[in-house]
Amino acid sequence: MRLLRTGSFAFATVLAVLFFSTISFGQTKLNYSTFFPAPHANSVLADEWGKEIAKRTNGKVQVTMFYGGTLTPADKCYDGVVKGISDVGFSVLSYTMGKFPLCEVLDLPLGSKTAATATRMVNDFYNKFKPKELDEVKVMYLHAHGPGIVHTRKAVKTLEDLKGMKVRATGTTAKIAGALGATPVAMPMSDTYDAISRGVAEGVVCPMEALEGWKLGEVVKFTTQNYGSAYNMVFFVVMNKRKWNSFSPDIQKIIDQVNEEWIAKQGQTWDAIDKKGTEFAVGKGDTLIPLSKEEDARWAKATQPLFDEYVKEKTAKGLPAADALKFCKERIAQLQQ
Numbered sequence: 584m585r586l587l588r589t590g591s592f593a594f595a596t597v598l599a600v601l602f603f604s605t606i607s608f609g610q611t612k613l614n615y616s617t618f619f620p621a622p623h624a625n626s627v628l629a630d631e632w633g634k635e636i637a638k639r640t641n642g643k644v645q646v647t648m649f650y651g652g653t654l655t656p657a658d659k660c661y662d663g664v665v666k667g668i669s670d671v672g673f674s675v676l677s678y679t680m681g682k683f684p685l686c687e688v689l690d691l692p693l694g695s696k697t698a699a700t701a702t703r704m705v706n707d708f709y710n711k712f713k714p715k716e717l718d719e720v721k722v723m724y725l726h727a728h729g730p731g732i733v734h735t736r737k738a739v740k741t742l743e744d745l746k747g748m749k750v751r752a753t754g755t756t757a758k759i760a761g762a763l764g765a766t767p768v769a770m771p772m773s774d775t776y777d778a779i780s781r782g783v784a785e786g787v788v789c790p791m792e793a794l795e796g797w798k799l800g801e802v803v804k805f806t807t808q809n810y811g812s813a814y815n816m817v818f819f820v821v822m823n824k825r826k827w828n829s830f831s832p833d834i835q836k837i838i839d840q841v842n843e844e845w846i847a848k849q850g851q852t853w854d855a856i857d858k859k860g861t862e863f864a865v866g867k868g869d870t871l872i873p874l875s876k877e878e879d880a881r882w883a884k885a886t887q888p889l890f891d892e893y894v895k896e897k898t899a900k901g902l903p904a905a906d907a908l909k910f911c912k913e914r915i916a917q918l919q920q
Contacts, residue, residue, distance in 0.1 A: 609643060610642065610643055610644070610645055611643065611644050611645070611826075611829070611830070611834075612645045612646075612647060613633070613644065613645070613646045613647070613670040613671050613822075613826065614647050614649060614654060614669045614670050614671070615629060615633060615646050615647065615648050615649060615669065615670065615671040615672075615673070616649045616652075616653075616654040616655045616660055616663060616664075616668075616669035616671070616672045616673070617629055617648070617649070617650060617652075617660075617672070617673040617674070618651065618652040618656065618657035618660065618673075618674060619650065619651070619673070620650055620651050621648075621650040621651070623796075624852050624855070624856055625673070625849075625852065626648070626650055628845070628848060628849060628852050629648065629673055629820075630646075630648050632646070632820075632841060632845050633645075633646025633647075633648065634646070635841050635844075636837065636838055636841050639837045639840075639841065640834055640837055643834065644830075644834060644838075646671070649669065654668065654669050655668055655669055655672065657674045657675065657678055658674075658678040658679060660672040660673070660674035660678075661674060661678075661679060661682070661720070661819065661821065662679075664720055664821050664822065664823050665719045665720060665823070665824075667823050667825065667826075669823075670822060670823050670826045671723070671820065671821070671822050671823075672819070672820070672821055673818065673819070673820045674818065674819065675816060675817070675818050675819075676689070676690070676725075676817045676818070676819055677690050677754050677755060677816065677817070680754060682716065683714065683716045683717070684716060684897055684900060684902060685712065685714045685716060685897060685902045685903070685904070685907055686708075686714055686716065686717070686817065687755070687893060687897070688708075688893055688897075688904070688907045688908050688911055689705050689708065689725075689727070689815075689817045689911065690754075690755040690814055690815075690816055690817055691755065691814065691886075691889055691890060691893060691908075691911075692759050692812045692813060692814045692883070692886045692889065693813075693814070693815070693911055693912060693915055694810060694811050694812065694813055694883060694915065695727070695730060695813065695815050695915050695918075695919070696730055696810050696813070696919060697729060697730070697850070697854050698726070698727055698728055698729040698730075698790075698815065698849075698850045698851075698852075698853030698854045698857065699847070699850030699851060699853075699854055700850075700915060700918045700919055701727035701728075701729075701730075701815035701817075701850070701915070702725070702726040702727050702846060702847075702849055702850035702853070703846065703847075703850065703918055704727075704911060704914045704915050704918060705725045705726065705727050705815075705817050706724055706725055706726075706846050707914055708907070708910060708911060708914070709722060709725055711910060712903070712906075712907060712910075717819075717821070719824065720821035720822060720823065720824055721821065721822045721823075721824050721827035722819065722820075722821050723820040723821060723822055723838070723842045723845075724820055724842045724843075724845055724846050724849070725817055725818065725819055725820070726817070726818050726820075726846065726849040726850060726853070727815035727816060727817045727818065727850075727853070728790045728792065728815060728816050728818070728853050728857075729790040729791060729792060729815070729853050729854055729856070729857035730790060730791075730810055730813035730814070730815060731756060731759075731788055731789055731790050731813055731814045731815065731816065732788070732789075732790070732791075732806065732807060732808060732809050732810065732813050733745065733750070733763075733765075733786060733787075733788055733806070733807040733809055734786055734787050734788075734789065734794065734799065734803040734805070734806045734807075734864075734869075735748065735750070735785055735786030735787075735803060735804070735805050735807070736779065736785050736786060736802070736803060736804050736805070737785065737786075737804070737805065738804075738805045738870070738872060739786075739805060739807045739872065740807070740872055740874075740878075741878060741881075742763060742764055742878075742881055742882060742885060743764075745763055745764050745765050745807075746764040746765070747764070747765070747766055748765045748766065748785045748786060749765070749766050749768050749783070749784050749785045749786070750765040750766065750767060750768060750784065750785065750786045750787060750788055751767075751768050751769075751770055751772075751775045751778060751779070751784045751786070751787040751788070752765075752767040752768070752769070752787070752788045753767075753769045753770075755814065756788045756789075756814060756816075757769060758889055759788060759812065759814055759886060759889065760788050762885050762886045762888060762889055763809075763812065763882060763885050763886065764885070765786075765788075768783070768784045770784070772789075772793070772797055773797075775787055775797060775799060776797060776798055776799060776801070776802055779799070779802040779803060780802045786803060787799060787803065788814075790815075790816075790853075790857055790860070791806070791857040791858075791860040791861045791864070792853070792856035792857045792859070792860040793860065794806075794860040794861070794863055794864040794869065795856075795859055795860040795862075795863035795864070796856070796860065799864075800860070800863050800864030800865075800866075800867045800869050801867050803864070803869060804868065804869060804870065805869065805870050805871075805872055806864065806869055806870070806871050806872065807872045807874065808871060808872060808873045808874060809874055809879060809882045810874075810879065811874070811879035811880060811882050811883035812879075812882040812883045812885065812886045820842075820845075890908055893908065894908060
């Protein structure tokens with residue numbers, strides 16, 4: 584009798600192991616890498632993306648978040664997805680300059696007034712052109728922060744006021760600042776607060792959300808609303824292609840549906856963060872300076888050489904640069920009507 588009970592217990596244990604193994608083998612686990620810290624609104628939304636996919640797949644797909652660049656740093660995030668270090672990655676296209684030549688048009692000062700507009704446009708751009716430079720991965724969706732505009736210690740109401748002013752800017756934003764007549768000063772965003780407070784820099788080009796996120800609203804005194812020459816930095820959410828191809832068509836369809844919904848959610852999140860940044864900065868004494876239609880047009884015209892340079896350089900590489908630029912400008916105009 585004792586032998587029978589022991590045998591029954593062993594048989595039940597084997598069944599349990601097989602049962603739970605079946606559940607485990609029926610799941611696909613995705614490691615998701617982002618450089619944003621866990622409390623940031625973008626991280627919260629990314630986590631919700633994973634939970635929504637888990638919910639709609641009845642737990643067949645589980646997403647584990649890795650925040651703060653702990654799995655892959657921001658500038659290695661894309662390659663980390665390609666190599667399979669992470670299954671999903673969220674970072675910035677321009678952090679690896681030269682790798683995405685056609686997509687560089689998206690970071691130019693296209694004049695989008697909201698993150699929602701820019702985010703919709705960049706996804707429409709991807710769907711139309713399907714840039715081969717992104718073929719190494721499966722693109723979940725792209726998105727863009729709110730308009731990057733000028734914030735300074737002294738009032739800037741005209742282009743002449745900005746001329747020669749030392750402004751923190753890097754990469755494409757440095758080209759924009761230079762085209763507007765400022766003197767770009769390259770430094771990490773983490774050093775910008777001290778630089779402005781000590782006079783090493785006299786301003787910064789960035790979206791409103793950074794005035795709270797990096798506390799820059801405490802050291803800048805004026806925000807010039809140069810929307811006609813504003814840029815929107817583009818972010819990616821991509822998946823390892825082998826991992827994507829391992830999913831059945833029904834799972835892929837579910838993920839694509841969630842991605843489409845998250846395009847709108849992501850744009851709305853960026854705009855909400857911008858609103859908070861504006862409220863924070865104004866509460867610290869920041870004065871908002873709107874430009875007249877005529878003055879704003881002057882600023883936009885000053886950045887025209889950047890577009891000409893893009894078209895010339897990328898066309899020489901055999902890319903449809905002129906069509907890409909035309910599409911971006913026209914799509915933004917349509918969305919902002």
